[in-house]
Amino acid sequence: MGLLDSLQKDMVAAMKAKDKNRLKTVRMLKAAVQNEQISVGHDLTPDEEVGVLSRELKQRKDSLEESKAAGRDDSVQELEGEIAVVQGYMPAQLSADDVKAVVEETIKAVGATSKADFGKVMGAVMPKLKGKADGKLINATVKELLG
Known part of the structure; x- marks a missing residue:
């Protein structure tokens, strides 16, 4: 099962569970993967999928640092949740x-x-x-x- 299939399945599960934050993050990830597919003109390889996930994770980590510096606690909690969701799709990281x-x-x-x-x-x-x-x-x- 590819990443898009996994994201679709998780999106439905999040809808059923009424988990709005997870649903929002999964939708953003799915859109990012689909946009990358369109821009390269073919189905993404697993390495390309990891590249998209890495880019999304980096964006959220950068936003988290900025939110912490600005003292925006509401945004910090939301971003930490998004980071946890994105990391769930990433391959195991090396120590x-x-x-x-x-x-x-x-x-x-x-x-x-x-x-x-x-x-x-x-x-x-x-x-x-x-x-x-x-x-x-x-x-x-x-x-x-x-x-």
Whole structure:
């Protein structure tokens, strides 16, 4: 069962349960996936689906940070709920230790020795970890290991 089928099924379940926040989030995710399908002109591959979910999750996390900074508690609770729903559709995320192991392996493969090689390492490691780990965690891990 594809992501769209899963979203449709969950949308119906949320309607029956009268869970308005979950319903709203699932509808937004479904629309984002459908819009991406239209823009690329074919059914999305699992990697492309994860890319859409990652983008939606990042948008919500950014909005959450802004809402916290502005002291908007109502918005913070709503966004935390949306983030939980989106994360439910994401593949399992790697732990910080797993990310560190992949980054260390990549640093050795690239032959990086200093912070000047940061771009090389990020360019090599991001395709390996895309959708499997948070970009900020990867970035911080690379900086820590190179610095």
